[in-house]
Amino acid sequence: MNENTVKQTLLSAVKPTNIPTIGNYLGAIKNWVKMQNDYDCIFFAVDLHAITAKQEPQKLRERTLYVLASYVACGIDPNKTLIFVQSHVPEHTELAWILTCYSSMGELSRMTQYKDKVQKEGQNKEKENIQAGMFCYPLLMAADILLYQTNLVPVGEDQKQHIEITRDIAERLNNIYGKDLFTVPRALMPKVGARIMSLQNPSVKMSKSDDDPNGTVSLNDSNDEIIRKVKRAVTDSGNEITDDPSKPGVKNLLQIQSAILSKPIYALVQEYAGKQYGQLKSDTAELLVQSIEPIREKTNEILKNTTYLTALLKDGAEKARNRARKTIKRVHERIGFIAFSE
Ligand code: TRP
Numbered sequence: 001m002n003e004n005t006v007k008q009t010l011l012s013a014v015k016p017t018n019i020p021t022i023g024n025y026l027g028a029i030k031n032w033v034k035m036q037n038d039y040d041c042i043f044f045a046v047d048l049h050a051i052t053a054k055q056e057p058q059k060l061r062e063r064t065l066y067v068l069a070s071y072v073a074c075g076i077d078p079n080k081t082l083i084f085v086q087s088h089v090p091e092h093t094e095l096a097w098i099l100t101c102y103s104s105m106g107e108l109s110r111m112t113q114y115k116d117k118v119q120k121e122g123q124n125k126e127k128e129n130i131q132a133g134m135f136c137y138p139l140l141m142a143a144d145i146l147l148y149q150t151n152l153v154p155v156g157e158d159q160k161q162h163i164e165i166t167r168d169i170a171e172r173l174n175n176i177y178g179k180d181l182f183t184v185p186r187a188l189m190p191k192v193g194a195r196i197m198s199l200q201n202p203s204v205k206m207s208k209s210d211d212d213p214n215g216t217v218s219l220n221d222s223n224d225e226i227i228r229k230v231k232r233a234v235t236d237s238g239n240e241i242t243d244d245p246s247k248p249g250v251k252n253l254l255q256i257q258s259a260i261l262s263k264p265i266y267a268l269v270q271e272y273a274g275k276q277y278g279q280l281k282s283d284t285a286e287l288l289v290q291s292i293e294p295i296r297e298k299t300n301e302i303l304k305n306t307t308y309l310t311a312l313l314k315d316g317a318e319k320a321r322n323r324a325r326k327t328i329k330r331v332h333e334r335i336g337f338i339a340f341s342e
Helices: 022-035 057-074 091-100 105-109 112-120 132-147 157-177 223-231 248-261 265-271 277-304 306-335
Strands: 009-014 040-045 082-085 152-154 186-188
Touching (some): 009 022, 022 057, 022 152, 022 277, 057 082, 057 306, 091 132, 091 306, 105 112, 112 132, 112 157, 152 157, 157 186, 248 277
Parallel strands (some): 040 082, 152 186
């Protein structure tokens, strides 16, 4: 990339509802590490989003710090990349409110995440009990993105609709207040396959909020836990190692290896010709231990170093606020708020 080219802004976030998993690492954070030189990167922990579901205060605090510390442990460099905690930057909530006034109940009701929640909670009667924060979730996410004039948002398939609504709202405000108000962002989808599935139910994505701890490998699992979980991974009654869609469990293990080794799946399939599932499992477990152990140890070191951690949080929040204020100021002017003189 030419040095004079202004780097595009790339932004993404992790919800601290639990300790991040190897799905978060292999499917997202590992790729973010590679993008740091080519983009102006912003990665944060979205604690305000986490409270759309019930959270235990102490756990929420620990997990939020864990997310940030593991970013650094995975190789995100705070000197190159902006990292911070969402609630430290009040401009997120500030812009979210403004966006609430430019979006409709209709478009928010059509969001699949909300619709799924309504369905899960039962029929219309139960809708009464769903938090309004759950309904407005996409607007806080849109604020996250638009505040920093983001060009690209690397997210999984499940977040695509959130980027769509962000684009719609940005264009809507730009049409009223001027095309230069917000950069209209684009979703950056990972290459097919960067999706790690549950070890117990390989037809669903590995999720840090899975109730079955055997389905996920967390970044703080011990080596023994990693090995145990991979050995128990659900496969099938066959014995051939291929990435055929009828073998989602086997495919998932190949996928994990492929993401760790940056090697195409077909090459792995060739190497495993004639080998047993047991071999595939023990190799996958060993590779996972090798890549997770240093991250786990580094994360723990960072978490123990409170001086470093406090400085990291403070510096990130300051830098983020400085950038976010610029957008807020412009939005206030265009909407017709009286300028606040400091
Ligand atoms: N909604 C995202 C998720 O559940 C988390 C998120 C919040 C996010 N704000 C964001 C992702 C901004 C990308 C950009 O995974």
